[in-house]
Amino acid sequence: MTRKIKSRHRSVWAFSLSVAALSASGLLAVSQPSQAQSLSCVSADSRANASGGFTIPGNCTQYFGNGATFPGLFYRRFADYFGIAIPANTGGQTGAVGTQPTTPTGSPRANTVQYNYCLTGSGNGRAVFVGTASASATCSYTASFSGGIVTPGNGTAAPAVFPTTSTANPPLFAGSDVPLSSSELSSYAANRQGSRGLPIQVPTVFGAVALAYNNNLTSTLSLSTSDLCGIFDGSLTDWSQIQGTGGLSGPINVIIRSDSSGTTNIFTSYLAAACGSGYYLSGGVNTFPTGLPQTARFVRVAGNDGIVNTVASTSFAVGYAEASFTAPFSTNTPSGQPAPRSALVQNPASGGGFVAPVVSTIRSSLGSVALQATNSSYPCVLQVNPSSLPVLPTNPAAYPIVGATYALLYSRYPSADQADAARGLFLNILGNAPFGRLGANDQVAQGLGFVVLTTGSTIQQRNDLRAQARACVSAITSP
Structure with missing residues (x-):
């Protein structure tokens, strides 16, 4: 179940997650938080009152995370499978992820702890994590906007509020598509x-930045490198200038991010590399530059959800968003419109053609993935070695705009409950891939067009890499 958050700055989205012991489905078995829970946490999710709303029982433990919108739908879907999202449908059933028709074998739908992940953007996630910004926000529930996984309850609920209005007591974890900088580590x-x-900083999944376009534009859109560069520097202004649009004519309305965004960083890093030395971008930036032609054609909105909402409702529009927010991975936008499609993007590698953002092409973009700690004082601040994920892919089969997203965690939490909750969630997300079948975490990821942390051609290579990240998560403790 998604939640729409009203903050002082903008609406953001949140959703409920739950931890379960998943050893039978290929994930690590982890202990549940020790605080006593009631089965009312489960039963309340499957009931709606006469007005279509519900109330979270007071004895349910809720934890909050905030940050990157890029991995948001993956975190939500993972919880839909391994706990009852709030609100769940009356029967408590899940739909299909890939070819898996029901809840993966051995993954009980326990609901002892609820994680509320608020999609505030990577920049805010990092700032809250390092203590330079407040995470205060109010999260209210709305119906799910993605089809195929969970049939949501309807209506809304009483607001759930971040447990703090100051920087002193931060959320349980943060998400960012950009690694922590040296100045952020100093903070x-x-x-x-x-x-x-x-x-602690560990990569969780790889995903694609899709070029989402208004569904009334054309059934299939292919964008060359020169098309992409021209659209986002403002030099191409009409769809008649784009090859392969069948004579279409109309203003190119460009939807870009207004907030500090890891998705923007991934996208602008690609533009800077692909568009050549004379392009206005020399490297990736977190906030889209303001020096572009500021006409009505360039519209700034916050969040991946804001991008797809605006693209879907704006004629002749195109924008960039994580692929999970577009069709076929999502059926609707957060505002309830049909989700926009993703364009095929030209791979600039020699012999590369036009490529869709799907699991196989994301995998093709990855080299031999390795993790590195860039600061010896912080051995568990890990990031993907840049050579593992080249900005310009060398494999002609690769989708060209791919990035990693990171979970930011503390190595010490104030209580055992909090330490268990943080440790348990991310040990499960980074769980081993079993031999002979997809693990449940990989099922959920692939159903949304993500790839869980992976490398090489063998399961053992994949598991060795995940074990490196899990070693840092396993070390989480409490006083």
């Missing part, structure tokens, strides 16, 4: 390290 040392221990 962390000053603001957090004394009480929360060393920071």
Whole structure:
């Protein structure tokens, strides 16, 4: 179930997640938080009152995360499978992920802890994590906007509020598509390290930045590298200038992000590399530049959800968003419109053609993935080695705009409950791939067009890499 959050700055989305013991489905078995829970946490999710709403029982433990919108739908779907999202449908049933028709074998739908992930953007996620911004927000529930996984309850619920209005008691975890910088690590040392221990940064999934376009534009859109560069520097202004649009004519309305965004960083890094030395971008940026032609054709909105909402409702529009927010991975936008399609994008590698953002082409973009700690003082601040994920792919079969997203965690939490909750969620997400079948985490990821942390051609290579990230998560402790 998704939640629409009203903050002082904009509407963002959140959803409920739950941890379960998943050893039978190929994930690590983990202990549940020790705080006593009631089965009312489960039963409340499957009931709606006469007005279509519901109330979360007071004895349910809720934890909050915030940050990157890029991995948001993956985190939500993972919880839909391994716990009862809020609100769940009356029968508590899930739909299909890929070829898996029901809940994966051995993954009980336990609901002892609810994780509420608020999609505030990567920049806010990092700032909250290092203690330079507040995470205060109010999250209210709305019906699910993605089809095929969970039939949501309808209506809304009483608001759920972040457990703090200050920077002193932050959410349980944060998400970012951009690794922590040296200045952010310095802020962390000053603001957090004394009480929360060393920071942990681990990659969770790889995903694609799709070029979402209004469904009334054309049934299939292919964008060359020169098309892409011209659209996003403002030099191409009409669809008649784009080859392969069948004589279509109309203003190109360009939808870009207004907030500090990891998705923007991934996308602008690609533009800077693909469009040549004379292009206005020399590298990736978190906030889209303001030096572009500021006409009505360039519209700035916050979040991946804001991008697809606006593209869907704006004639002749195109924008960039994580592929999971587009068709066929989502059937509707957060505002209830049909989800926009994704364009085929030209691979600039020699012999590369026009490629769709799907699991196989994301995998093709990955080299021999390796993790590295770039600061010896922070051995668990891990990031994907840049050579593992080249900005310009060398494989002609690769989708060209792919990035990793990171979970930001503390190595020490104030209570055992919080430590168990943080450790358990991400040990499950980074669980081993079993031999002979897809693990449940990989099923959920692939159903949305994501790839869980992976490398090489063998399951053992994949599991060795995940074990490196899990070692940092396993070390989470409490006083």
